[in-house]
Amino acid sequence: MIRQKHFPFILAIFSSLLFFFALGSRDFWAPVEPRYAEIVRMMFSKDEWIVPTVNGGIYTDKPILFFWLALIAAQLFGGVSEWAVRLPAAFGGVGFILSTYFFGRDFFGPRTGFIAAAILATSVRIVWEARWAHVDMVFCCWFMLSVYFAARTFLGKDRGGYGILYAYVFMGLAVLTKGLIGVVLPGLVFGVFMIVRRDWRMIAAAKLHLGIPIFLLVTVPWFYLVQQATDGRWLSEFIYIHHFKRYVAGAGHRQPFYYYLTTLPIDLLPWTIFAIPALISRWPYRQALKQVANQLCLCWFMAILLFFTASDTKRDLYLLPLLPTVAFLIASHWDSLGGERDGSGVYLSWLTAGCFALLTLGAFLVPAAVWRHRPDALLPLLPATLVLTGGSALVATYLLRRELSRALIAIVALMTLVIFATALWIFPYLENFKSPRAFALEIKRLVPLSVPLYIYADTMHNFNYYAEREVIPILTSPAALEKLLQTGQSDFLLVKERDFAKLPMLSRSWVIASDRKAAMPWHLVEFKR
Numbered sequence: 411m412i413r414q415k416h417f418p419f420i421l422a423i424f425s426s427l428l429f430f431f432a433l434g435s436r437d438f439w440a441p442v443e444p445r446y447a448e449i450v451r452m453m454f455s456k457d458e459w460i461v462p463t464v465n466g467g468i469y470t471d472k473p474i475l476f477f478w479l480a481l482i483a484a485q486l487f488g489g490v491s492e493w494a495v496r497l498p499a500a501f502g503g504v505g506f507i508l509s510t511y512f513f514g515r516d517f518f519g520p521r522t523g524f525i526a527a528a529i530l531a532t533s534v535r536i537v538w539e540a541r542w543a544h545v546d547m548v549f550c551c552w553f554m555l556s557v558y559f560a561a562r563t564f565l566g567k568d569r570g571g572y573g574i575l576y577a578y579v580f581m582g583l584a585v586l587t588k589g590l591i592g593v594v595l596p597g598l599v600f601g602v603f604m605i606v607r608r609d610w611r612m613i614a615a616a617k618l619h620l621g622i623p624i625f626l627l628v629t630v631p632w633f634y635l636v637q638q639a640t641d642g643r644w645l646s647e648f649i650y651i652h653h654f655k656r657y658v659a660g661a662g663h664r665q666p667f668y669y670y671l672t673t674l675p676i677d678l679l680p681w682t683i684f685a686i687p688a689l690i691s692r693w694p695y696r697q698a699l700k701q702v703a704n705q706l707c708l709c710w711f712m713a714i715l716l717f718f719t720a721s722d723t724k725r726d727l728y729l730l731p732l733l734p735t736v737a738f739l740i741a742s743h744w745d746s747l748g749g750e751r752d753g754s755g756v757y758l759s760w761l762t763a764g765c766f767a768l769l770t771l772g773a774f775l776v777p778a779a780v781w782r783h784r785p786d787a788l789l790p791l792l793p794a795t796l797v798l799t800g801g802s803a804l805v806a807t808y809l810l811r812r813e814l815s816r817a818l819i820a821i822v823a824l825m826t827l828v829i830f831a832t833a834l835w836i837f838p839y840l841e842n843f844k845s846p847r848a849f850a851l852e853i854k855r856l857v858p859l860s861v862p863l864y865i866y867a868d869t870m871h872n873f874n875y876y877a878e879r880e881v882i883p884i885l886t887s888p889a890a891l892e893k894l895l896q897t898g899q900s901d902f903l904l905v906k907e908r909d910f911a912k913l914p915m916l917s918r919s920w921v922i923a924s925d926r927k928a929a930m931p932w933h934l935v936e937f938k939r
Contacts, residue, residue, distance in 0.1 A: 414520040418508060421524070425507040425531045428826065429500040429540040432833040434493025437845035440872045443495070443543040444846055448875040450480045451490045460632070461639050465871050466881035468640055470647040474632055475586040476545040495543045503540025505551035507531045510734045513558045516567055517703035518742055525818065526741035530734060532825035535677035539727060541833075545588050546727050552584035553731050556596045557710070564600065564612050565702055571615060578621035582628025589648065593625070595731055598717060603709040607702075665724035670715060673726035678733065680821060681740055683765045688743035707735040747814055763809035766802045773798035790839035794831040797824065842927055849925035850876030853934055856923060857902045865904040866891065866913070873904065888913060900937060907931040 412420065438444045449462045449469055462469040462477050479498035484490045507527050514523025530536055540547050556577040561567070563574035577596065584592025604612045636644045675682045692698040699705055714732040718724060776795045780788050801824030808817035850873045857863050865873070865882045874882060882904070885891050894901065895915060903916075910916060910933055923934040 414524075417515070417520060417524045418511060421507055421511055421527050421531070422504060424528070424826075425504045425540075426500075428531055428537060428829055429503045431830060432837075433496050433500055433541060434491060435833065436492065436837045436841055437847045438492060438495070438543065438875065439840075439844040440846060441870055444873070444875045445871045446476075446480070446543045447490065447492075447495045448871055449477055450484060450495055451875055452880065453477060453481050454484050454490050460635050461644070465874055465884075468644055468647075470644050470651065472545055473586045473589060473648075474636070475583060476548055479548065480543075492543075496541065499542060499544055499547040500540055502547035502549070502551040503531075503536065506536070506540075506547060506554055509551060509554035509558055510737065513554065513561065513734065514738055514741065516558075516562065517565065517706075518738060519745065522738065522741045522745045524741075525744055526734065526737040528818075528822055529681050529737040529740055532822055533677065533681060533733065533737075534679045535727070535730065536733065537825075537829055539730065544727075546730055549584055549588040549592065550730050552580045552587060552592065553595060554734065556580035556584060556592075557599065560596060560600055560616075561706060563615055564603070564609075565706070572617070574615065574617055575621055575624055578624040579628055582625045585625075585629050586632060595714060595717070598713045599706075599710045602713045603706050606709055607705065667719060669724045670719060670726075670729055674729055677726060677729065678736060680766075680769075680825065681737075683762050684740045684744070685736055686761065688739045691743050691746070692739075707738055711735040744814065744818065763806045766806040766809065770799055770802040770806060773802060787839060790835040793835050794828055797827045797831055801827065844928075846872045846925075847876045849873070849923070849932060849934075852923050852925075853877045853904070854879075856934065861900070861902065863902045863904065864894065866906070866909050868904070868906065888915070891915065895937060903935040903937070905933055905935060907933065 438447045445464055449464050452458065452463050459478070459481070460474075462472075462474060476498055479501075480490075480495045483494035483497040487494050507530055510530050511523045511527035514520075514526045516523075518526075536547075559568075559573050559575075559577040559580070563571055563577075568574065581593045581596055584596075586592075600612065600616075604610070633645060678685070699708065711732050714729065718728045721728075773795050777788060777792060780791055801820065805817055805820045805824065808814075808820055853863070853873060854877045859879065863877075863879065863882055864885050866885045867887075869884060871882075874880070885894065885903070891903075891913060892915060905913070905916070907930060916935060920935045920937060921933045922936050925932040
């Protein structure tokens, strides 16, 4: 029997294995990763700690903290690399898991907290984001810690009442990681919670007179320095384009209002199916909601879901901060069912076991489908499909036998082995299609750094890092390309296949290299005079 005092240590080791294993073994994949790597590369080469830049311009999409962490990792490990740039996300993932456990331990019980953290650590979206060079896992770590310390105060777990001041520190770090959402989301969660409960004493308990100065002390110095360094441009673009405009006018991610109803179940795999019996078991909900922690989690879930549903810009990863609430729901239900061969739960039904039986069948049939349509992918895919087939069958068997503890362990082990198999075999295969490295090195070989290289209508900055080009000017229209051609200079252009067909001034005979392995082929064009 595992002792409760060992739960945090076990979770730290387990999540580290999931998130750090082969973390730097693959190249940076578009979108986002090559851009973040280039930002860190420029900061590293110029010893720049205040203004993030990419492709010769200031980068105003995200604040500085993630890049600081990656830059520190680069300093420690001797340079910018896939490992160093992904390291903050992996550490953020571990922090997210541990803070979820501490919240669950304090408000639902140690065993429920442990199960919820294990569920979260092995959910598809969490694993992916913790192994991806992205700010969201770092942000979720700070968000979860701010919610944890605030909840301890508001729900009477903090004897002195001053623990909430830590929440202001972590909200400040969240703002430095992803922007104003770092203070908006915790404020929204507890604001809704206060209104629902009509507990106006929370205003005094929040200790705003102490918390706001602490929050400002964390956030203001860098914002002031970057404003001074960019003559006020950074903050104005950051607030208007990446906050106000993104929320009300979209930013390339417009989706229907029901979008999150389609993405949330996928993000929680393979645990999604257990949310259904967990919800059924809580009926009547009025009884379940007598517990104040359940009230908070419901407010937490609904506030974030509705907030991002109302936004014109929708992305699946925006809902990461609410995933712990679903993990607590599933874990509380699982914990309430008791020990081995418990006969009182909904797991007697064919619902959960049937889903894993279907997964077994699907995993068994995948190799045949792959062999028919993509034979070269069969060997890389085979280990993961074998694990899925055997593991899913084992889980279905345990669920049918009502051996719930063994089913839980089997699912966690299944996900762990699938992650290892993916990192060892599937990712190396996908490098051929996802990595911009090979084509970028070809560009570097064919185009001397002293010769201008342009790119047509693309702002992803996928080639700067591996081509080691600080600036690849963007041509935004056919008119801009025509003007360049009229100069008579010997220049080079990167252009997608779909755009090439729309540019009659370009000749196919000018193409000197192509990358046809990606979903959207790229061409390197040398202007012929």
